[in-house]
Amino acid sequence: MKTLWNDPDGGFHPASAPDFLPRRELELLQLGRLRSVVRRAYERVPLFRQRMEGRGLSPEAIRGLPDLGRLPFTVKNDLRDTYPFGLFASPMSEVVRLHASSGTTGKPIVVAYTDADVEVWSSVMVRSFAACGLHKGDVIQNAYGYGLFTGGLGAHYGAEALGATVIPISGGNTERQLMVLADFGVTAICCTPSYFVHLVERAKEAKIGFGKLKVGVFGAEPWSESMREYIQAETGIRAHDIYGLSEIIGPGVGIECLERRGLHVFEDHFYPEIVDPQSGEVLPEGVEGELVLTTLSKEAMPMIRYRTRDITALDPERCPCGRTLRRIRRIGRRSDDMFIIRGVNVFPSQVETALLAVEGTLPHYQIVLTREKGLDEMEVQVEVTSEVFSDEIRGLQTLQEKLARAIEHVLGLRVQVTLVAPRTLARSEGKARRVLDQRKV
């Protein structure tokens, strides 16, 4: 430790110590943890055991870190197929918390935490906040949604463990967010970047300042360098990207330090690999591919080689901040058709389910994503068919409303539904381009 962690001029919380481990020590720690998590998954998760046996592997096959590449992948569908508790490695009596996130169908994906898992989660969030330059004495407005979504509680416990003051305001209610920001001496805010841009716009309109705000910890959706520049120029704060996903733990898998050139992955708990999205072959450092994560210390729900579908590259270069943790490039795109809007994972198939429920057959449709005044907007354009076309304006408006409500029911999001003339949406050969992302991430 360089200086006291609660020294406002610098230094880190004691929990940040692993950030600076010499690589050799870190790798030994990783190997030890990897061997025990693989054994745990093998002994307690039938799906994983079957897959290991299918390849003639046993936990003893893990002799060194490169052996990880021999293990089978885990994909999002595995969580869906074993819904709700099929991948748990702890009895429910040991599970202290459940979270859930949206899946490819109406059913969510359920994730579990033991006491120790919650502790690890809290520690990686402490390390994330510390890497952003936050300390005891900071006032953190947590505008991530509280509830089944991991963002709210994840950031909350981390901020408390840091020793900061947490304002658990949750998402929404822009007026109140701005009032609290200005009046409560808030020094840092956690929310989705698009929501913060929305706050910036509204504050400008209302001519409200940002008080003492100096740091933003933004995540749960991809965002661009130009968005960062805009946020920083408008507010004078420092904007950090945080990465995480429920399947692995929630927020706190990776964080941008003060350098903000890539996100340090908390490798002592989450082992990153980059693979070719098609072949699944492990790619060398520096080469772009799909991020695959293995939880090294998770008890309740170990994830072995989880395919995140996020496209990035591993940067092996040492960071000037002194952390030995490798960095991943900021995530700009995904390898599947899932997209994230206002922090919610959306698959086009979910929209299809809703359209089908209303119309009986699947109409041609297209999803258009835009960013207006900083807020992500989702529009679903639906071609009108003679089956649903009504001679009356009222009838069409009712159809529009029914479609919007059905989509809201599936996604939990209010979206704009636009009826368009038949054959106006582009038809492509083979895989239809269902999503038109104009957000410029």
Place this chain on the structure above:
Amino acid sequence: MKIRQLSLFLENRPGQLRIPCKILGEAGIDVLTMSLADTQQFGILRLVVKDWEKAKAALEAQGVVVNVTEVLAVDVPDRPGGLAQVLEGFEKANLGVEYMYPFARGPYATLLFRVEDPDRAERILAEHGVPLVPAAELLARTAR
């Protein structure tokens, strides 16, 4: 006595109205009257044509969504209070009007009404003093 009307879905943006008009023109269909209802996002073009079946086939062949609905033609006395008198008949018959628009041909002041229940309307409107024009006569009036 009911008249077949074609309803077309249009997006509310420039150039959309011309598409069906062009298709009908190329198919040699004579449009007798039309009305356009619109919202911010979309519109409904309602047409009465000479040969509705041929018109429908031509439009659908080009991918236009077409609905066939029945409307009633009513001759309205062409003097102050004429329409009020006709509407009084609707009211007595307890019939709601969804929309109406003029039939712009011939020497008469003719309106086309879309009502809640065209079959019932047809049966009872005459009893309430509303003069309905049969389809054949309406078409005859348009003969050149």
